[in-house]
Amino acid sequence: MSVKLPIYLDYHATTPVDPRVVQAMLPYFTDHFGNAASRNHPFGWEAEEAVEKARKQVADLIGANAKEIVFTSGATESDNLAIKGAAEMYREKGNHIITCVTEHKAVIDTCKRLEKEGFRVTYLPVQKDGRVSLDDLRAAITDKTILITIMAANNEIGVLQPVAEIGAIAKEKGILFHTDAVQAVGKVPFNVNELKVDMASISAHKMYGPKGVGALFVRRRNPRVLLAPLIDGGGHERGMRSGTLNVTGIVGFGKAAELCKQEMESDTKRLSALRDRLNERLHKGLDEIYINGSMEHRLPHNLNISFAYVEGESLLMGINDVAVSSGSACTSASLEPSYVLKALGAGDDLAHSSIRFGLGRWSTEEEVDYVADKLTTVVTRLREMSPLYELAKEGVDLSTMQWQTEGH
Amino acid sequence: MAYSNKVIDHYENPRNVGSLPKDDANVGTGLVGAPECGDVMKLQVKVNPATGVIDDAKFKTFGCGSAIASSSLATEWLKGKTVEEALAIKNTDIVTELSLPPVKIHCSVLAEDAIKAAIADYKKKQGKETTADTHAQPTA
Numbered sequence: 449m450s451v452k453l454p455i456y457l458d459y460h461a462t463t464p465v466d467p468r469v470v471q472a473m474l475p476y477f478t479d480h481f482g483n484a485a486s487r488n489h490p491f492g493w494e495a496e497e498a499v500e501k502a503r504k505q506v507a508d509l510i511g512a513n514a515k516e517i518v519f520t521s522g523a524t525e526s527d528n529l530a531i532k533g534a535a536e537m538y539r540e541k542g543n544h545i546i547t548c549v550t551e552h553k554a555v556i557d558t559c560k561r562l563e564k565e566g567f568r569v570t571y572l573p574v575q576k577d578g579r580v581s582l583d584d585l586r587a588a589i590t591d592k593t594i595l596i597t598i599m600a601a602n603n604e605i606g607v608l609q610p611v612a613e614i615g616a617i618a619k620e621k622g623i624l625f626h627t628d629a630v631q632a633v634g635k636v637p638f639n640v641n642e643l644k645v646d647m648a649s650i651s652a653h654k655m656y657g658p659k660g661v662g663a664l665f666v667r668r669r670n671p672r673v674l675l676a677p678l679i680d681g682g683g684h685e686r687g688m689r690s691g692t693l694n695v696t697g698i699v700g701f702g703k704a705a706e707l708c709k710q711e712m713e714s715d716t717k718r719l720s721a722l723r724d725r726l727n728e729r730l731h732k733g734l735d736e737i738y739i740n741g742s743m744e745h746r747l748p749h750n751l752n753i754s755f756a757y758v759e760g761e762s763l764l765m766g767i768n769d770v771a772v773s774s775g776s777a778c779t780s781a782s783l784e785p786s787y788v789l790k791a792l793g794a795g796d797d798l799a800h801s802s803i804r805f806g807l808g809r810w811s812t813e814e815e816v817d818y819v820a821d822k823l824t825t826v827v828t829r830l831r832e833m834s835p836l837y838e839l840a841k842e843g844v845d846l847s848t849m850q851w852q853t854e855g856h
Numbered sequence: 857m858a859y860s861n862k863v864i865d866h867y868e869n870p871r872n873v874g875s876l877p878k879d880d881a882n883v884g885t886g887l888v889g890a891p892e893c894g895d896v897m898k899l900q901v902k903v904n905p906a907t908g909v910i911d912d913a914k915f916k917t918f919g920c921g922s923a924i925a926s927s928s929l930a931t932e933w934l935k936g937k938t939v940e941e942a943l944a945i946k947n948t949d950i951v952t953e954l955s956l957p958p959v960k961i962h963c964s965v966l967a968e969d970a971i972k973a974a975i976a977d978y979k980k981k982q983g984k985e986t987t988a989d990t991h992a993q994p995t996a
Contacts, residue, residue, distance in 0.1 A: 759894055761920035765859070765867055776894060776920070785894065796892035833873045833924070835898035835916040836891060851890030 451814045453769040459749060459808030460603050460631060461773065465700065466656040466809070472703035473658065476696040484693045485684060495695045502702025506663055509705040510629075510648060511639035518664045518685045519698055523630040525678070526649035526664035527554040527597075529689065530626040533675030534595050534647070535562050538624070542592035548572045548580050548609075549791045551599055554649075555628055559597075568592070574791050577742035578607035585617060595624045600632035600648075604775065604788040604804055605741030606750025608632065615644030624673060630654050630662075634708030635747055636716065640665055646673050652697065656809060657704030661697035664688075711809075719807050720748035726805060726816045727751055733824030736840075740775075740789055740802060749807040754789075754798040755823075757837035758830045763803060766826035770819050775802035797836075797846075859921055860955035866925035871932050874914040876900040884978025886970040895919035895963065897927045899970035901934055901942070903978055910934050910942060915970075922960040926950050926967035939975055 456464075476498060484499045486492025500514065507514040520526045535545065547559050549571045559569045570588045572580045580598060589596075596618050601608050611627055618625035626647035632638050633648070634655035640648060648665040652658055666688065667673045681690030708715075730737060736756040752775075755763060760776030775786030776799070785799035803823075807816075831837040836846060859867075875898075876883045883902050889895040896919065902912040913931035917924045929950055934942050947964035950956070956964055 757918060759919050759923075762867070762924060765864075765921040796894075800891070800894040833870060833916050834918045835887065835896050836918045838875065838898075838916060846891060851892075851896070 451812070451818045454771055455769065455815045455819060456771045457805045457807060457811065457815070457819060458771045458773055459811075460606075460654070460804065460806035462653050462659065463656045463808055464810070465653075465658055466704060466707055468707060469657055469700045469703045473696045473700040476699050480695075482695075484695055485682065495693075498699050499693055499695060502698045502705075505702035505706045506650070509638075509709045510633060510650070510665060511641050512665050513668065515686075516640075516665050516668050518666055518688050519693060519701075520662045520664055520689055521660055521694070522653070522662040523628065523649045523651035524554040526651075526662050527552070527628055528558050529664050529675060529678050530647040530649060530666075531555065531558045531595065531597055532562065532678060533688070534624055534626070534673070535567055536676035537674045538594040542590075542594040544568045544570070544590055544592040544594065546570045546572060546585065546588050546593060546596045546598075548574060548598050550574050550578060550602055550605075550788045551597070552603055552628055552630070555597055555599070572598075576792060577745070578602060578605050578740070578788075578792055579609055579742060579745060580614075582610060582613055582617065585614060589617075589621055589623065593621070593623050595626060597626040597628070600627045600629040600638065601636070601747050602741070602788060603631050604773075604786060605752045605792075606631070606747035607741040608636070608745040608747065610745075611643045611645065618646070619644045624671075631747060634705065634712065635749065637712070640667070646671065652701035652704055655704050655708050658697050658700040661694050661701045663701070715809060716748045719811065722807055722811055722813060722816050723749055723751050723805075725813065726807075726820050727753075729817065729820035730823060733820065734827055738794070738798060740792060740794065740798075749811075751805040751807075752789075752802060753805075754794070754802045755827045756798065756801055757834045757840060758827050759800050760802055762830055763801075763823070763826060766830065767819070767822050770822065772806075772819075773804040775804070776800045795847075862954050863921055863925040863956070866928040866954070867921040870924060870928040872914050872928065872935075873916065875916065876902050876912060876914050881981050882978070884974040884976070884981065886973025886975075886977060888969045888973055889919070889966050891918065895923045895966055897923065897966055897970040899927060899930060899967075899974045901974045901978060903939060905982075908938050908940075910937050910939065919963065919966075920960070922954065922956055923963040923966065925954050926956075926963045927970060929953060930967045930971055934971065939978070942971060942975060945971055
């Protein structure tokens with residue numbers, strides 16, 4: 449059976465909108481186009497009703513109350529609102545925030561900005577498997593700590609952080625706990641009460657909904673979390689996020705959440721089997737390939753592998769009919785290799801050689817086989833022209849070589 | 857990133873991939889770059905001692921498509937040149953030929969470094985002008 453090219457295996461970057469989601473959204477562009485804040489006519493009432501239905505659908509996916517969902521433009525805004533909003537609101541209580549080195553830039557750069565404003569931020573390291581150590585977390589807490597922000601699942605290596613354990617520690621110490629749950633929600637079970645999460649960032653486009661809409665879960669009870677808004681205006685979303693609601697986007701987000709809830713179990717089962725198939729096929733065809741991050745605590749649809757002695761961008765060039773990402777410096781705007789992979793301590797060379805595979809709702813066995821076989825061929829070809837592979841085969845220990853690094 | 861057709865051609869059909877016997881007195885080897893930077897080039901020249909002309913050139917490169925193309929192109933250009941002519945190859949010539957974008961200029965610089973390192977190694981072996989040895993060596 450032939451596969452349709454190009455193949456999309458970059459579902460951590462974004463996902464296509466599920467056709468059922470598109471169907472749900474369409475009437476809200478034309479027939480029901482009202483402003484959800486228009487309180488005095490049916491156009492507004494319809495829009496408001498649709499938004500409230502979606503709010504319930506999103507809340508149900510994470511075990512929250514609908515009133516605890518604040519719609520935003522996406523998870524970057526949600527992260528900013530959670531961290532800056534809490535920092536400003538609780539500044540009198542303390543000025544210390546704890547996060548982790550492998551967080552998304554939306555969290556790291558927000559924390560860096562707060563540092564400029566006088567906050568102190570601890571960036572916890574991760575262990576080899578990509579998870580933070582709970583002992584490190586406990587040791588970092590001071591009486592000035594007001595917020596812990598640690599992601600649920602990493603966007604590069606798919607590693608799941610011990611969110612429930614972190615939530616328990618935060619609760620015990622009376623510290624707010626925010627988690628960037630973008631990659632986890634809709635993919636693995638995520639319940640804000642079981643996990644004792646006070647705030648959680650979610651994005652629609654990572655779960656087969658539209659781009660440009662996200663949410664922040666903000667706990668209302670035990671404790672009641674208060675946030676200073678980033679955007680002032682008409683006082684929408686309980687004053688936490690002013691701006692006319694993106695009704696169509698929110699409707700799509702709600703439908704996407706409903707579908708994820710219904711299909712999570714079957715999707716997980718199917719995708720983890722496909723992921724394992726990809727992994728096994730690659731291991732069968734190639735030696736010296738290394739999985740980055742814990743395989744045990746990992747999203748079911750993620751695989752991140754370093755192909756030793758081969759540079760990531762050249763690898764992507766060889767599989768140009770497959771959409772994946774690399775941690776190589778050459779593929780990043782910053783020209784730095786992935787800081788997430790560097791944090792695992794495996795060495796920059798393995799970061800340069802890494803590929804992230806993200807499987808999703810429409811990934812097939814044929815696609816996975818095609819990708820594994822093509823990669824095996826390309827890696828083999830590139831190793832034939834790799835001086836590092838040649839040296840390694842001659843028995844030279846590359847780590848003891850003195851490399852000419854000046855000027856690079 | 858969009859690659860020029862010439863980069864794609866060199867990536868898909870690299871010229872002169874391989875190795876020459878590095879202990880041969882007429883072979884100069886340059887090994888430049890570093891794995892943690894994401895680029896390592898090994899470039900070798902075989903010089904005819906009678907004429908001083910480069911008879912053969914080979915490369916192996918760990919790096920992006922532009923790095924592979926730069927070293928592939930360099931080996932093409934080296935063949936048939938005298939050692940002195942080879943030293944006149946500038947990274948900017950490679951940039952122009954391959955239409956490298958600004959972020960890839962370092963690939964051409966590395967290729968020029970590799971040429972110079974290979975020729976320095978050759979000259980050292982010949983007992984001529986022991987210029988600074990710029991290529992990497994195992995410390996062990």
